[in-house]
Amino acid sequence: MNNTKNTEAERLNFMEKLYLPEIAKGLGLTMKYMFKPKFTRQYPEERFEPTGSYRGRPVLVDTTGGERCVACGLCSRVCPALAIEVQASETEREKERYPVKFEINMLRCIFCGFCEEVCPEEAIVMSKEYDIVFTSQEEAILGKEDLLVPEEQLQDRLEYLAEYK
Amino acid sequence: MPEIGWILVEAGVKAVFIVILILSAAAVSVYAERRVSAIIQLRLGPNRVGPFGLLQPIADVFKLFWKEDVVPKAADMGFHRLAPVISLGIAIAVYAVIPFAHYIEIGGTKYYFGIAPNVNIGLLYILAMTSVSVYGITLAGWSSNNKYSLFGGLRSSAQMISYELSMGLSLIGVLMITGTLSLNEIVLQQSGWGWNVFVQPLGFIIFLVSSFAETNRTPFDLPEAEPELVGGFNTEYSGMKFGMFFLAEYANMATASAFIVLVYFGGWQIPFDIGLGAGSIALALVQFAWFLAKVIFFILFFIWVRWTVPRFRYDQLMNLGWKVLLPLAILNIVITGVWIMIFG
Structure with missing residues (x-):
């Protein structure tokens, strides 16, 4: 002009x-x-409900026959923030490898979702959890028992991955 | 006790009431500011502390009390301490002459609402005091030994010089009509709907604009312009010293609103007859409520304007002050004079 x-x-x-x-x-x-009308969402009472495409806290899928993870270590290898540590061991089951130790340091995790993308077993996925709180650094390192989440709770994400991954 | 003693006791009791009233009004208007700004910006604002967040001001003040008071090493300690005291002290001192209602009569004695509402230089006193309050800001800017604070202080004094003039001149129109400086007298002359704003619309607009500049409110909040001057004069203040500036700003806003209401909007005068005898407590309380309602309206108006209008640039401010408001104020005086000569 x-x-x-x-x-x-x-x-x-x-x-x-x-x-x-x-x-x-x-x-x-x-x-x-x-x-x-106001846009404010009054957080603790009114929560944001993410869809399947949301990348929240990474979790391990827990099926009826134990975790899907075979401890290949690819996630730990690809993790750009070096947040994941995996130690493998063997069992008598059909899938003979399993992780004895699977730790994610949530202070390091950057929620990139590379672990989920690289996982050949679809064993580690991003959940919908976004209010992640710790009171100490030790607490921020999540072990296997904290990470395992039943498969049913992760349906949205698994469907999303089935469609787009 | 001699009579002067009783007068002092009466004034003291009133002073305690008024100081409490002003400080709580300032705190509540901080809440109002946050709430109004929020609803204008499609937010909700503070609503967690107490019902509707009404206890938020208490939480704010409590927090300020417990904050560390950081003073720059190179600051002028004495003046650095004095500046917020001047600001807040002056803001409260103005209320000595403001009549909140007319009077109540008990046993033949008239008790006026206000410490000295009948003093015959009330208007002049308010103008003088509000001019002195700029010292608080300028001293704060200078004593902080910080370039941004100093700029804030300088801007404040420059702004004061440009606006005090047009403010005073716009009031002269009212003075010519009423012929008195006593605030109660001015209010009494505006009985019914004979508000001065209908007689002096131009003067009112000039006075309103000058009041915004006088109280350092947007669009004239150059002394504390956050984007350019960090925090302006209060950059180096923390804790309750900052709190005092903060309260002073809102107390000043309440003062300006009260001043506007007294001079242009009939003060405590109720425009219709409600059938209560003069001097009765009920009438005084209704007058007080009526006065307060108008003051609250203007406080909300100040807040509303702040969240609507962006800040003026420095040269625009000077242009407006000297090239627009001052000639208009003089024009207003001339018109009023001619009007009085022909019709008075």
Whole structure:
């Protein structure tokens, strides 16, 4: 746009230069906004319910036959923040490898979801949990017992992964 | 006890009431500010402390009391301490002459609502006191030994000079009509709907705009312009010293609102006859409520404007003060003078 009117005096017409009518207009606008519905979500009472595409706290899928994880260590390998530690061992079951130790340091985790993406067994997925609170650094390192979540609770995410991964 | 003693006792009791009233009004208007700003911005604002968040001001003040009071090493200690005291002290001192209602008569003695509402220089006293309050801000800016604070202080004094003039001149129109400086007298002359705002609309607008500048409220809050000056004059203040500036700002807002109501909107005068005898306690309380309602309206108006209008640039402010408001104020005086000459 070729605007040759450079100074304030040139840009404004007489009514605008009087300021007051424009200020009254503005006051009218803010008054209108006072009666509009509010956007605030009152958090602890009204919670945000994420959809399947949400990347919350990473968890291990717990099926009826124990965890799906075979302790291949790919997640720990791909983790850019070095948050995951896996130690494998063997069992008598059909899937003979399982993790004796599976730790995620939630102070390191950046919720990138690479672990989930790289996992060949769909054993580690991102949950919907987003209010993750710790009172000490030790507490932030989640062991296997904290990470295992029943498969039923993760249905949304598993369906999402089935469709898009 | 001699009579002067009783007068002092009466004034003292009133002073205690008024100081409590002003400080709680300031605290409540902080709550109102946060709530109004929130609903304008489609938020809810503080609603957790107490019912509807009404106890939020108490929590705020309590927090300020427990905060560490950090003073810069190179600050001028004496003035750094004095500045918030001046600000808040002056803001409260103004109320000495403000009549909250007319009077109650007990046993033939008239007790006026206000410490000295009948003093014959009331208007002048308020103007003088509000001008002195700029010292608090300027001293705060200077004694902090911080360039942003100093800028804030300087801006405040420059702003004061440009607006005090048009404010005083716009009041002269009212003075020419009423012929008195006593606030109670001015209020009495506006009985019924004979409010000065209908007689002096131009003067009222000038006075209103100047009041915004006087109280350092947006669009004229240049002394504390956060984006450019960090916090302006109160950058180096923390804890209750900052709290005193904060309360002073809101007390000043209440003062300006009360001043506007007294001079232009009929003060405590009830515009219709409600059938209560003059001097009765009931009438005085109704007058007080009526006065308070108008003051609250103007406080809300101040808040409403703050969340509507952006801050003026420094040169725009000076232009408005000297090139627009001052000539208009003089014009107002001339028109009033001619009007009185022809019709008075």
